[in-house]
Amino acid sequence: MDFSRPRHIEAIVHRVRQFVDAQVIPLETDLLRTGADLSMDQLQDLRAAAKAAGLWAPTMPSEWGGMGLTIQEIVPVFEAAGRSLLGPLAMGCAAPDEGNLHLLHHWANAEQVERYLVPLARGEAFSAFSMTEPPPGAGSDPRMIQTSARHDGDAWLINGHKWLTTNGEIADFFIIMARTDMEAHPYQGCTLFIAPRDAPGINILRDVPVMGAKDFGGHVEIIYDNLRLPDSAILGEAGQGFMLAQARLGPARLTHCMRWTGIAQRALEIAAQYASEREAFGGPLAAHQSVQWMLADSAMELKMGRLLTQEAAWLLAQGEQARVETSIAKLQVSEIVCRVLDRCVQICGGRGISRDLPLSTWYEKARAFRIYDGASEVHRMVVARDVIKRYSAG
Numbered sequence: 001m002d003f004s005r006p007r008h009i010e011a012i013v014h015r016v017r018q019f020v021d022a023q024v025i026p027l028e029t030d031l032l033r034t035g036a037d038l039s040m041d042q043l044q045d046l047r048a049a050a051k052a053a054g055l056w057a058p059t060m061p062s063e064w065g066g067m068g069l070t071i072q073e074i075v076p077v078f079e080a081a082g083r084s085l086l087g088p089l090a091m092g093c094a095a096p097d098e099g100n101l102h103l104l105h106h107w108a109n110a111e112q113v114e115r116y117l118v119p120l121a122r123g124e125a126f127s128a129f130s131m132t133e134p135p136p137g138a139g140s141d142p143r144m145i146q147t148s149a150r151h152d153g154d155a156w157l158i159n160g161h162k163w164l165t166t167n168g169e170i171a172d173f174f175i176i177m178a179r180t181d182m183e184a185h186p187y188q189g190c191t192l193f194i195a196p197r198d199a200p201g202i203n204i205l206r207d208v209p210v211m212g213a214k215d216f217g218g219h220v221e222i223i224y225d226n227l228r229l230p231d232s233a234i235l236g237e238a239g240q241g242f243m244l245a246q247a248r249l250g251p252a253r254l255t256h257c258m259r260w261t262g263i264a265q266r267a268l269e270i271a272a273q274y275a276s277e278r279e280a281f282g283g284p285l286a287a288h289q290s291v292q293w294m295l296a297d298s299a300m301e302l303k304m305g306r307l308l309t310q311e312a313a314w315l316l317a318q319g320e321q322a323r324v325e326t327s328i329a330k331l332q333v334s335e336i337v338c339r340v341l342d343r344c345v346q347i348c349g350g351r352g353i354s355r356d357l358p359l360s361t362w363y364e365k366a367r368a369f370r371i372y373d374g375a376s377e378v379h380r381m382v383v384a385r386d387v388i389k390r391y392s393a394g
């Protein structure tokens with residue numbers, strides 16, 4: 001691997017850093033101070049500023065106003081955007097829209113591109129990906145999917161119960177996983193449908209309250225009740241649901257790693273600064289070896305996480321599925337980020353717990369990263385299966 005960074009990417013990273021420092025972090029500080037949630041108007045102002053700075057939709061082609069960057073090129077760009085939780089939202093590269101952009105870009109037909117992808121790419125729409133179901137439905141084990149779609153005349157009737165559908169409060173359309181063939185194995189018998197928000201039969205029960213500050217767009221619980229969709233609502237082909245979900249999830253897991261690495265890096269910088277300025281027991285905290293070790297362990301782990309992310313991104317760019325490498329990166333980075341944030345809160349003491357710094361908010365928000373897009377245990381299972389397959393006798 002070549003570890004050097006092309007000059008044009010270095011320049012973009014620099015501009016993203018400037019944008020996040022000048023436009024995003026002041027708003028983050030203000031929201032933290034007042035305890036208010038980000039409003040749609042504030043987000044649209046930030047998005048207008050990102051577009052004006054030429055920093056909109058890093059992965060989308062230029063004809064839709066994007067930056068046309070590859071999965072390898074976005075690694076440092078997303079990290080720079082991710083230095084604030086608001087950065088990716090401002091630049092059109094936050095989950096789940098960013099994963100849905102990738103999915104639609106590669107699999108939507110011409111009509112779906114016009115109707116769904118172009119408005120999403122331009123920041124004129126929001127989207128949701130609706131796969132997880134409450135027990136006894138599909139969660140860690142997607143084969144347990146219960147949502148069904150059955151042919152009824154010239155349409156499909158979708159019935160099911162989903163939850164934790166991120167962006168569900170604001171999404172203009174939902175990408176829904178449903179079982180279309182009860183006889184086939186779920187991996188071959190499921191299909192993705194795109195449903196506009198106003199389609200009759202999408203009943204949003206509630207925004208599920210989650211740990212920490214409210215996430216923009218929420219995580220909703222939905223009943224799909226005789227949701228009637230035409231054949232043209234199918235993304236890809238009937239039976240391709242899991243193949244497409246996997247194609248979406250691989251890069252989406254890595255982009256989570258990139259963004260969260262930005263948060264953890266900023267946390268480390270905040271903690272190092274506090275440790276250098278705060279005095280205790282006759283000198284700065286940074287003079288105490290146990291504090292130095294917390295900083296050193298965090299810096300080393302972040303470097304390892306970055307390298308794992310870069311390697312998996314490089315493999316994806318070569319056209320590999322990189323299933324195991326993506327699992328390793330997602331598992332390691334999610335756990336590293338939580339450990340780094342924990343140490344940074346510890347170093348900053350009472351100020352780390354207070355809302356005067358963003359650390360406590362990030363600490364709460366990062367916890368879910370070890371669960372969504374595959375819990376750590378599931379990724380360990382993927383890695384273990386690979387090890388056993390490679391090295392078992394015979």
Ligand SMILES: Cc1cc2nc3c(=O)[nH]c(=O)nc-3n(C[C@H](O)[C@H](O)[C@H](O)COP(=O)(O)OP(=O)(O)OC[C@H]3O[C@@H](n4cnc5c(N)ncnc54)[C@H](O)[C@@H]3O)c2cc1C
Nearest residue numbers: 129130131132139140164165166368371372373374375377
């Ligand atoms: C903030 C947030 C946002 C989300 N956004 C979306 C979204 O937009 N769309 C969507 O479809 N879903 C979304 N999800 C759902 C998420 O993907 C699921 O929560 C995740 O896949 C785990 O499923 P589950 O919650 O049903 O956990 P379960 O399947 O009930 O598992 C519970 C726990 O059991 C353990 N476990 C599971 N399998 C194994 C195993 N093989 N070996 C050992 N232990 C195991 C793990 O510790 C796991 O955390 C979101 C979740 C959160 C928290």
